Amino acid sequence: MTKHTIILQPSGRRGQVDEGTSVRSAARELGVEIESICAENATCGKCMVLIEEGRFEKYNIDSKQAHLSPVGTEERAYLERRPKLLKEKGWEIGQVRLSCQCKVYGDVLINVPEESRGNKQIVRKSASNREIEIKPAIRKYLVTMSPPNLERPIADWERLAKGLETSMRLVHGNDAVLPRWYDLEIDYQCLRTLSKTLREAKWSVTVSVWQDKEVIAVQPGYHEESYGAAVDIGSTTVALYLCNLRTGELLAAESEMNPQIVYGEDVMSRIQYAIEHPDGLEKLHRAIISTLNKLLKQAAQTAFIKTDEILEMVLVGNSTMHHILLNLHPKDLGLAPFVPAIHKSVDIKARELGLQINPSGNIHVLPTIASFVGADTSAMILAEEPHKQDENWLLIDVGTNAELVLGNRKRLVCTSTPTGPALEGAHVEYGMRAAPGAMERVHIDEVTLEPKYKVIGVEGWNTDHAEFKGQVKGICGSAIIDSVAELFRTGIVDSRGKFNKTLDSKRVREGESGWEYVIAWSEETSIGRDIPITQQDVRQIQLAKAALFTAARTLLKRFGLQDPDKVILAGGFGSFIDKEKAMLIGLIPDCELENVYAVGNAAGDGARIALLNIEKRNEIDAVTRKVERFELPTDPDFQNQFMLATSFPHMSEPFPHIAHLIPNRVADPMAKNFIK
Structure with missing residues (x-):
């Protein structure tokens, strides 16, 4: 019988199925459960899936809606009864299908939405407990004014600005360096509702000020709490942490698979998708913004607040995620000499990106460091502080694209390497x-x-x-x-x-x-x-671990070191690796096992630190400007080092700290072919 390739995202499962198999049955064969409570009668709609169209080079398939059986009468009737759902989601009939009704007649890539998944993905990116000094960018001030009259018909904004200057000096003290009232600014969106708010509040309002220079919210009466969100946008997962900006309390944590997985599992495949499809960047950008808005809504509901009470977000991600978030085309990241559009940190209004917090709210994106060493690495540095250590620390964020930072208070070097999704x-x-x-x-x-x-x-x-x-x-x-x-x-x-x-x-x-x-x-x-x-599975791991080890060895060589003093494994995945077994296969360099630590989602923690302490934003801006960047392809010995690292744990390195696990290990005679 004829077979066709079916790929299911975001689980990453794929396989060959017999022609005529329903999508839901095919998914079940591959270990992916899709919800259904109507005995596959096209009445519950729990099994909806999305059909992705186009050429997907990474998988070597052409996915088309026409590769499934036509939309049947019952299926069409169900979907046509839900025009509001289709409009809200931006779906069209044919693009969205009931997986119990459509059958496979060609290669197809299918996105299973969160609400249709039977076995929900576990996103391991919980926040860690850290002591963070609270110095947020957003401060609230109570301002009480006299109403205008014919003797003093001062404009509403100038009246508020003068009162705000007085309140700020009462809070900070007369010795503080603060702007005069005429240097203060107000966001346009906030200005549009200012007059109405002042009069309804009888001239007593709480003013939210960003960096003590721009008014971004005016609320009637007295309000003490401010809210912000820190977000780590990973290639595979997205994690959002909602915080009280006054106390630093973590109010809610939400996470979900990155919806861009449908368009490619790693950063290069997403860059390629954006290059090859005229609407590629738009799709990738819209997908992440939609997911962020969903997570914001969930977090706000958990904390019993409204999303428009969220006044600031700090976002981090690798360079590709950074560009797609900001709607910057990532084309030049994927072509030599691999140059990003911007390194420095970015502040932008929430409304510019379509993020559904307070429209005057600020979005702060941490700086990128190199072509594939992004804002998530900046956040990791901020969280773990290798730049304040005397020892030589090696930080590794393990993922589909691994980022590595090595150094101490005097010097930091960084690089990145694709390890692939294996x-x-x-x-x-x-x-x-x-x-x-x-x-x-x-x-x-x-x-x-x-x-x-x-x-x-x-x-x-x-x-x-x-x-x-x-x-x-x-x-x-x-x-x-x-x-x-x-x-x-x-x-x-x-x-x-x-x-x-x-x-x-x-x-x-x-x-x-x-x-x-x-x-x-x-x-x-x-x-x-x-x-x-x-x-073949073993081979995939050999290639992935060789790439990661070679990147680490290259940085150590540039530092004149054989081994680091400490290895820190960051990222949701890195936290669940058995460190002894990781060293046994040569995924990480040899080191005292007691000096190998997993620190969880350091990028998310760094984003949270930057959200709650504005001084840390200035600190990481300064640190990243001094980090030395090293591109692995420029190393003439890279290929030889990579070949040496494909063996377990390595062709030539001794690995004394796990030698007791492999007592019969002998030298590999092939090593001499790759050692100069």
Whole structure:
């Protein structure tokens, strides 16, 4: 029977399905649950999906609406009864389909919206507890004025400005350097409603001032609290933290998969999409703005406030996310010499971007550092403060594009490297992102070669349960690292990643696409198939870890160091990596294991620090101007170093701190071919 490729985002699952299979059934085969409560009768609408059209070079497919069966009578009737939904979402019939009704007749890329997902993605970007000195950019002042009369018919703004000058001096003291009333400014949107507000408030108002120079909100009566949001826009996930600007209290944290995944899993594929499609940038920009507005609304509801009470946002992201957010075309980021549109930090009105907070509110975007070292790295530096240390710290934000910073108070150097989505579950045969049903930990017994594993949403190891059936859907990033490390540690694969074909174990076998090790038998899974780690999966991890290690080694070499004093793993994914196993496969440089730390979402924490303390914005502006940027492609020895790093843990480096785990390790004779 004819088969076609179906790709499901944002889960990243893909596979070949028989022609005529319904999209919902195909998704289920691939371990992606799509909601439905109407027994597939086209009446509940819970299974809506979006069909993406165009050429997707990364996947080598042409996705078209015509590759699905035509919209049927019941399906069309359901959608036509909901014109408001279609208008709000900007969807058209044919673009949006009921997955239970449409069948696959060609290659197709499908976006499963958040509300249709049965197994919700787990976004691991929680905020950490940090002591932050509160010095926000937004301050509130109570201003009471005399109403105008014929003797003193002063204009409303000038009357407010004079009263505001008095209030500011009462709060800050007469010695403070503050603008005079005639130097104060008012945002145009705020000015439009000023006269009405002053009169309704009987000339007693609370004034919100940005950086003690611009009035951005005027509220009747006395209001004490101000609100702001810090956002980390990652290639894979978006995390938003709503804060009280007066107290620093975290009021709500919301997160979601980055909707741009539909257009490409890594930054280069999104740049390519923007270049190849005339409306590519518009789609990418609209997708992230829509998601940010959704998260803002959710956070405001959680905190029992209105979104227009949010007066400032601080946003960070890698250089590509930064450009797409600001609606700057990322074309030149993807072409040599890889130049961004701007490095310095940006302040822009919320209404300019369509962000649904107070329209006069300020959006602050932290500075970028290099072509692919963006505002998220600036935020990571701000959170971890390597520029204030005597030791040499290596900071690594692990993701589809890894950013690295090495240094101390005297000097910082940075670089970036694409690691691809394999570390997060994509491009691995049964890989998936973190969600219920995904393996998250794997251990293999070195004698019996039998595995045990942990599954998200299930307590304990699978071996702790008398009967363990139908629980597993796939393998997420942390378990992929574990699996490859365990295969190497137990001798199932050698240092070059090749399977040992002589082992007496039914789990080591030759599959359809080469040798593999079966972690879960079909009866243990919910997809009805064995879940192995294949030779190709091992190869994908070798390429990803070699890229990351080579970037780290290059920075260390430029610093004249063999090893860093401390390795800090940042990012949601980095926090869930087993540091010993990461070192065992050579993902990170050798170091005392007690000096390897996971710090969670440092970029999100840095954004929160910049939101709550304006002095930190000035600090990171100054620090980033001094960071040395190094582009890996300019290193003539990069290719040789990369080849050396493809072995586990490395072709030539000793890795003394994990040597006890691989006592029979011998030198690789191929190393001499790549050492100059």
